[in-house]
C-alpha cells in the first residue's frame with residue numbers, strides 16, 4: 001500500500017480477515033492488524049496462541065490461509081518478497097558441520113549467486129557477522145557453538161542482503177541478559193539507522209516494553225494493537241504484563257463460557273413438552 005504522495009509505504013504489513021488453519025483446526029481467526037514500516041512491532045502472547053503460525057503465514061510458509069495479507073505491498077508468499085524478508089525461526093537454521101563463515105557463504109551465494117557478486121557477498125557477510133558480534137568465531141564449527149551463538153549465526157543469515165522486513169520468532173529465548181540487551185540494541189539500530197521493519201515474537205512480557213508497537217494475541221485472536229504506553233494508559237495498569245492480564249479477563253467476561261449451555265431462545269411451555277420434562 002502506498003501513501004498519497006506515492007512515497008514510502010504507510011504499512012509494511014496489512015492483514016484483513018486473515019484466517020489460518022493447521023491440521024483440522026483453525027489457529028488464527030479473522031485477524032485485522034497492521035505493522036508500520038521502520039518500527040519494532042512485538043508479537044506477544046502465551047505459548048500456543050499462534051505467533052509462529054502468523055509469522056509462517058507472513059513469510060509465505062503456511063498454505064491454508066484466507067483473507068488479505070499484504071507484505072511490503074505484495075501478497076504474502078509472492079516470489080519477489082523472498083530476498084526482501086529475513087526470517088529467523090525458533091530453531092536455528094544453520095549447518096552444524098560448516099563453520100560460521102561457511103554457513104554465511106552458503107546462504108549469501110543463494111541470495112546473490114555468481115562471481116560478479118563475490119565482493120558484495122564478502123562485504124555482506126562481514127557486515128552481518130559484525131552486527132551479531134561473532135567476528136571472533138568465524139572459523140568455529142556451528143555444531144560446536146553454544147545455543148546463543150548458534151541463534152546469532154541464524155540471525156546473521158537473516159541479515160544478509162539487508163532485508164526490509166525482519167521476522168524474528170522468539171530470538172532471545174535462552175540468551176543471557178547481556179546478550180538479550182545487545183540484541184535489542186541491534187534491533188533498535190536496524191530500525192532507526194536502516195529503516196528495517198521488525199516483527200519480533202516473545203512470550204516474555206518485559207520484552208514488550210522494548211517495542212514501539214505491540215500486537216497482543218490470545219487463542220488465535222488479536223487482543224490489542226497499541227503502543228506500550230497506550231496499552232498501559234488504556235487499561236490503567238503499570239506494566240504491559242498487567243495490561244495483558246486485564247485484557248484477558250475482560251475478554252473472558254465478554255465471551256460466554258463454552259461449557260455453559262446457551263439459553264434456549266424459544267423455551268417450550270410445559271404444555272408443548274407433552275410431559276417429557278422428567279426424561280430430559
Ligand SMILES: Nc1ncnc2c1ncn2[C@@H]1O[C@H](COP(=O)(O)OP(=O)(O)OP(=O)(O)O)[C@@H](O)[C@H]1O
Nearest residue numbers: 022023024027046047048049050051052053054203
Ligand atoms: N503442524 C501443525 N498441525 C496442527 N496444529 C498445529 C501445528 N503446528 C502448530 N499447531 C497448533 O497451532 C497452534 C498455534 O501454534 P504456534 O506454534 O503458532 O503457537 P505459538 O504462539 O508460536 O507458540 P510458542 O510460543 O509455544 O512457540 C497450537 O495450538 C498448536 O498446537
